[in-house]
Amino acid sequence: MAELLASTRNRVKVADNGYVYTLAKSKGDKKYWGCENRKICNGRAMSYACDGGMEVFLTKEHTHEPRLEDVSVQRLRSTLKRKAIEQLTAHPVALIREGLSDLNDFAVAALPEHQSLRRMINRTRENTISGRLFLLHDIEESATTEEGPKGIFASEENLRYLFSSTTWYADGTFQVVPILFYQLFTVHGSVAGTVLPMVYALMQSKTEEDYRYVLHNLKDKAR
């Protein structure tokens, strides 16, 4: 089964049989993918959603061998980007060390410098926290009480995925947020059968009113 990877700049990638593809276009249930080494390779694939995952078919051969270690590295990058947000206060080195324990020796050899992984984690956090592109609804605008949500974060692209998902999932992480905030509430949507976090809200309490507040904001955005 193919595996979806969240990539840099929130573009969606898929890994299949040792090749990694970036999304070229979507047409209903079908998705068209191009080899991520597009400078040297014109490999292409098509996918259908099926059984909660997706099936990928090669439509144009690659001009290079598959590299399973590259897929492991992409998976690590994807996991680190997710954990950078979910575990905001964890040290980058600790997250990297944890991620490395899942890799085999070939994958470790194919890894970029740890320094660049650290930069990636920090950049992900900065984009989320400072919210240049990311802030959907900030503290000043908040119309709720002092205990209300303190910020809702999402990217335009993530919102598009969320709004095209038929099912939403929500989750709360309590212990990993900075001391000022009470919980990190996440809303997940599905992309081609894989559930990924799309929206993050920093909450100071967990009342029904607060959850409603976040969902109402998303509903407004969807109009």
Ligand SMILES: [Zn+2]
């Ligand atoms: Zn290729």
